[in-house]
Amino acid sequence: MMTLFQYFAVEGRVRGVWGSGRGTDRPPRSFHNKEGEIYKAATHTVSEGGTFFGHFWTSLTLHTGYAERILHTTMAFLTGLVLLVLAAAATEARVGSSNESSFCTETKECLLFDLVCKTSNYEVRHYRPTKWVSTDEESYFFESATSKAFWRLLKYITGANADGVKMDMTAPVLVKVQENKKIWESSKYTLSFLLPSAFQESAPLPTDPKVYFTDMPDTRVYVRSYGGWMLSVTTKLNSEMLTRDLDKVNATYNKNFSYAVGYNSPKKILNRHNEVWYIVDGEPVCSEPTDTVSDTE
Numbered sequence: 001m002m003t004l005f006q007y008f009a010v011e012g013r014v015r016g017v018w019g020s021g022r023g024t025d026r027p028p029r030s031f032h033n034k035e036g037e038i039y040k041a042a043t044h045t046v047s048e049g050g051t052f053f054g055h056f057w058t059s060l061t062l063h064t065g066y067a068e069r070i071l072h073t074t075m076a077f078l079t080g081l082v083l084l085v086l087a088a089a090a091t092e093a094r095v096g097s098s099n100e101s102s103f104c105t106e107t108k109e110c111l112l113f114d115l116v117c118k119t120s121n122y123e124v125r126h127y128r129p130t131k132w133v134s135t136d137e138e139s140y141f142f143e144s145a146t147s148k149a150f151w152r153l154l155k156y157i158t159g160a161n162a163d164g165v166k167m168d169m170t171a172p173v174l175v176k177v178q179e180n181k182k183i184w185e186s187s188k189y190t191l192s193f194l195l196p197s198a199f200q201e202s203a204p205l206p207t208d209p210k211v212y213f214t215d216m217p218d219t220r221v222y223v224r225s226y227g228g229w230m231l232s233v234t235t236k237l238n239s240e241m242l243t244r245d246l247d248k249v250n251a252t253y254n255k256n257f258s259y260a261v262g263y264n265s266p267k268k269i270l271n272r273h274n275e276v277w278y279i280v281d282g283e284p285v286c287s288e289p290t291d292t293v294s295d296t297e
Contacts, residue, residue, distance in 0.1 A: 226275070245289070
């Protein structure tokens with residue numbers, strides 16, 4: 001005997017409620033057997049000595065396979081739809097309202113993240129893929145390179161692009177810093193602005209050949225936060241503190257470069273927030289070292 005859901009499923013197909021919706025009294029080809037029993041039951045009239053429901057119910061009882069196919073097909077479709085939505089959500093760029101972050105106090109939008117784990121000295125965060133606008137600057141000094149690069153990107157978001165579009169500033173600003181730089185050597189610094197959510201899919205091309213787009217992939221990072229100003233000295237000090245903590249717990253990370261991360265404009269004096277990032281290599285480690293040593297030692 002059929003369930004009520006299966007009955008309405010097949011009745012809907014006969015009356016044209018599902019599928020094309022044109023009100024045809026013949027079920028679709030894939031649901032019509034060679035004897036045409038569903039079709040004959042649906043078109044048998046009272047004047048011919050039978051009732052619609054009597055014949056229709058009998059036909060459905062004999063051929064429950066059709067309704068089961070509808071049910072299975074529907075469930076498979078819904079399952080696929082849910083998986084598709086979850087996959088899209090997993091890859092969607094996390095550029096959202098700054099109200100969702102305590103770090104972003106001066107911009108409308110901010111780079112959002114999922115906290116993986118946290119220790120007393122650092123965090124592990126997961127960032128979804130995002131699009132950035134970037135530029136490189138070669139210099140002996142961190143401050144000189146970041147200043148020139150910052151104004152170059154500021155021109156891009158204030159109209160120096162193919163469409164003349166003005167964009168809101170976002171946070172944070174990333175500075176890619178090469179590791180193992182000798183004090184007498186110059187280095188290439190890459191500074192990046194996060195593109196607003198409205199331009200994550202498509203952004204106007206830069207007019208300056210030194211400005212280009214970069215895609216940050218799905219990423220997990222080790223993060224150390226600190227206050228004050230993001231300078232070469234403070235960046236170096238906090239990166240060394242973070243690597244020391246990571247080495248104590250045998251964490252693996254990309255040692256070729258780090259990120260200096262700033263959230264504030266120069267006009268903000270108090271309660272500034274900066275970070276140092278290292279890219280996680282392998283599985284992240286979130287444990288306290290067995291022999292903790294004070295950062296002041």
